[in-house]
Amino acid sequence: MKEFEKGKMVPVPSHSIIPERDIGKTPVLECVHLGIEFGGLKAVDDFNFTIGKTEIAGLIGPNGAGKTTVFNLLTKVYNPTHGTIMLDGDDITQKTTVQVSKMGVARTFQNIRLFSDLSVEDNVRVGLHNQVKYTPFAGVLRLPSFWKKEKEFHERAMDLLSIFDMQDMAATKAGSLPYGAQRRLEIVRALATNPKLLLLDEPAAGMNPNETGELMENIVKIRDTFQIAVLLIEHDMKLVMGICEGICVLNFGRIIAKGTAEQIQSNPEVIKAYLGNSKEG
Amino acid sequence: MKLLRNLDKSSRRNYFSYVLVTAAFLIVTFMNQGGMLNKKMQGLLVPVCCYIVMALSLNLTVGIMGELSLGHAGFMSLGAFTGVVVSQSLMGVIPNEPLRLLIAILCGAAVAAVGGFLIGLPVLRLRGDYLAIVTLAFGEIIMDIINCLIVGHDEKGVHIIFNFKGDKSIADLNLLEGGTAIIKGAQGAVGTKSISTFTGGFILILITLFIIINFVRSRTGRAVLAIRDNRIAAESVGVDVMKYKMIAFVISTTLAGAAGALYGLNFTGITAAKFNFNTSILVLVFVVLGGLGNLLGSIIAATVLYILPEALRQFADYRMLIYAVVLILVMLATNNPKVKNLFAKIIPVRRKGKGD
Numbered sequence A: 001m002k003e004f005e006k007g008k009m010v011p012v013p014s015h016s017i018i019p020e021r022d023i024g025k026t027p028v029l030e031c032v033h034l035g036i037e038f039g040g041l042k043a044v045d046d047f048n049f050t051i052g053k054t055e056i057a058g059l060i061g062p063n064g065a066g067k068t069t070v071f072n073l074l075t076k077v078y079n080p081t082h083g084t085i086m087l088d089g090d091d092i093t094q095k096t097t098v099q100v101s102k103m104g105v106a107r108t109f110q111n112i113r114l115f116s117d118l119s120v121e122d123n124v125r126v127g128l129h130n131q132v133k134y135t136p137f138a139g140v141l142r143l144p145s146f147w148k149k150e151k152e153f154h155e156r157a158m159d160l161l162s163i164f165d166m167q168d169m170a171a172t173k174a175g176s177l178p179y180g181a182q183r184r185l186e187i188v189r190a191l192a193t194n195p196k197l198l199l200l201d202e203p204a205a206g207m208n209p210n211e212t213g214e215l216m217e218n219i220v221k222i223r224d225t226f227q228i229a230v231l232l233i234e235h236d237m238k239l240v241m242g243i244c245e246g247i248c249v250l251n252f253g254r255i256i257a258k259g260t261a262e263q264i265q266s267n268p269e270v271i272k273a274y275l276g277n278s279k280e281g
Numbered sequence B: 001m002k003l004l005r006n007l008d009k010s011s012r013r014n015y016f017s018y019v020l021v022t023a024a025f026l027i028v029t030f031m032n033q034g035g036m037l038n039k040k041m042q043g044l045l046v047p048v049c050c051y052i053v054m055a056l057s058l059n060l061t062v063g064i065m066g067e068l069s070l071g072h073a074g075f076m077s078l079g080a081f082t083g084v085v086v087s088q089s090l091m092g093v094i095p096n097e098p099l100r101l102l103i104a105i106l107c108g109a110a111v112a113a114v115g116g117f118l119i120g121l122p123v124l125r126l127r128g129d130y131l132a133i134v135t136l137a138f139g140e141i142i143m144d145i146i147n148c149l150i151v152g153h154d155e156k157g158v159h160i161i162f163n164f165k166g167d168k169s170i171a172d173l174n175l176l177e178g179g180t181a182i183i184k185g186a187q188g189a190v191g192t193k194s195i196s197t198f199t200g201g202f203i204l205i206l207i208t209l210f211i212i213i214n215f216v217r218s219r220t221g222r223a224v225l226a227i228r229d230n231r232i233a234a235e236s237v238g239v240d241v242m243k244y245k246m247i248a249f250v251i252s253t254t255l256a257g258a259a260g261a262l263y264g265l266n267f268t269g270i271t272a273a274k275f276n277f278n279t280s281i282l283v284l285v286f287v288v289l290g291g292l293g294n295l296l297g298s299i300i301a302a303t304v305l306y307i308l309p310e311a312l313r314q315f316a317d318y319r320m321l322i323y324a325v326v327l328i329l330v331m332l333a334t335n336n337p338k339v340k341n342l343f344a345k346i347i348p349v350r351r352k353g354k355g356d
């Protein structure tokens, strides 16, 4: 890999997989030579990837390929050791997790991370934290702004829950939801932050085929209603091939292929490294 | 009634706390006026109020924020000695005692708030056991510093010197004629005009309850609960962990300062040693036994466990035995998952990796 100089933009090799409608607009995400090493192990190396404003993109690859690590880099849980991350034209390489969230990156987790002691509605309200605001002072003294904004919290939380028809569960403790519902709640909570880019880490894991089918429809619906980009990690090839417009295949931390579903499915290297021994493939 | 049924369990318990505290206050006041309380019991009224406020405020840090603090008495001590100095030096200017008590409590709370902020800056970055150790050290350091403090007051105002080398005394303040000593180093506060009242304590408990209950059920409180539940997820939705921990911690220390001021002004003299590690642990015991995050539990535990040793004095030798049995019974009664979580926190366990 060529040494990358900070601040100097390097042209991204292939834009070809960005859907036509997003071409000519600033990509929502642009990773350039992104990489991280853990004590010599290059968990992600020379990751160059671009996502259009309303694209649904997929990140696939065998276990331990570095997919989750890419998400952790994009959300600044980890600091990259190489490269740049551009979000809608802004360099976010040096930002914190909280700043990145405020700038429009939301995510779910492979191992569900809900606020399990809080109610379903409160989970979404925490997601709305930076969308609806009043001071701690107004909260303690129950000033008019508290009542007004709490009403807004409630209405917006219910609206968001209605995406997955979860309004009835609003008062349930998040930790006691069934597995599939927990995964959906994580998506709702992420959407509550009003993101430009939604990162989903194995959203269909543990779901039955019916639930997965519904999830596929809902991901497309979310993209259409909110006009946002979605990047998802998934082992379920039916889901990935069904809804992803651009797919990126990782193996041992490196991109081995990029392209549309057909291109990926017929790529011999991908078949050898991943699809060949995958259950669904 | 319908309204009451619509509320969830925790808000019902919260409203019950207000009712219970008010009822207890009225009953005790009537009993007192009817001459049914002996001198000893009368003397316990204000301290009980102080310890209830201490337990409630520590519950905010330990139960609601989920961080173990072992130095809560240090903040009480900041409030106590600030309150004493303020009240003693304002005696001539503000003869009205309730007003002076109010001002002293506000000043005590303010100093403890600043103390909480300064301690919070380094400490809240730490996790689990480290936070406990640093707060413990803070409590001891504050005690040592106040042990070196010599404060007096005369026409020209308040004079303060620190007796770090052990060679200074109240004479070194060079007070003018008619000046008085307020704090005499290791002897502590002396000759304090006691102005705390049971009513003052009752009002402080109500205010504390009001602040904590409303705080928890607001945007800020939700953020704190979210951080406790899952810090990584909270950050991922844009909740600034340090900021919200700081807000909760400062509210907690502020209330401890207020309790301290009320406590310090209840006695004619008090030493810094009163607010040592044992006191911090005592308050922590109230919180843990009352239930983490359970405000009503904190009130009951603080009341029972503070009065019990005194009430048992007549049983002389068996006193500590009965006390221990009661402790065990309460512990069994409140042996809920949250208490277990706290123990899991004290005994370090390997935590899961980041962000998967």
Ligand SMILES: Nc1ncnc2c1ncn2[C@@H]1O[C@H](COP(=O)(O)OP(=O)(O)OP(=O)(O)O)[C@@H](O)[C@H]1O
Pocket: A038, A043, A061, A062, A063, A064, A065, A066, A067, A068, A069, A070, A110, B353, B354, B356
């Ligand atoms: N904090 C870390 N320290 C050291 N190594 C790490 C760390 N995080 C990830 N790794 C390593 O990076 C590699 C990629 O891990 P990652 O979790 O990104 O894989 P993945 O593609 O998400 O796999 P899976 O499909 O199993 O979720 C693994 O070898 C892992 O051990």
Ligand SMILES: [Mg+2]
Pocket: A067, A068, A069, A110
């Ligand atoms: Mg993963």
